[in-house]
Amino acid sequence: MNEKDFIELGYAFPRLLKSGEWAAVYPFLFTTGLVVGLNESGYRTRYCYKSPLEAAVALTNWDGLGDPPGPWIKQKGGVERSNPNFQNIPIVME
Numbered sequence: 658m659n660e661k662d663f664i665e666l667g668y669a670f671p672r673l674l675k676s677g678e679w680a681a682v683y684p685f686l687f688t689t690g691l692v693v694g695l696n697e698s699g700y701r702t703r704y705c706y707k708s709p710l711e712a713a714v715a716l717t718n719w720d721g722l723g724d725p726p727g728p729w730i731k732q733k734g735g736v737e738r739s740n741p742n743f744q745n746i747p748i749v750m751e
Contacts, residue, residue: 679694681695700734703733
């Protein structure tokens with residue numbers, strides 16, 4: 658598959674990552690996903706962002722290795738985990 662094929666399927670900004678996988682931005686009900694490992698039948702995993710802009714910026718600045726940058730909330734598909742950068746934020750109650 659190529660960039661045009663993914664756009665026809667409704668994915669935005671598809672690009673081939675350094676890792677060799679295709680990734681793109683796709684809307685979901687409550688979040689926008691940066692979907693990774695695109696193929697004819699779907700995707701391998703996704704990172705959920707609050708907005709399409711955050712997901713698009715992350716995709717633009719990511720090479721496909723490790724986790725994508727930015728404030729993604731949760732990774733889903735095969736594995737489900739929260740962004741480790743948000744797990745050690747102290748909560749201050751006054």
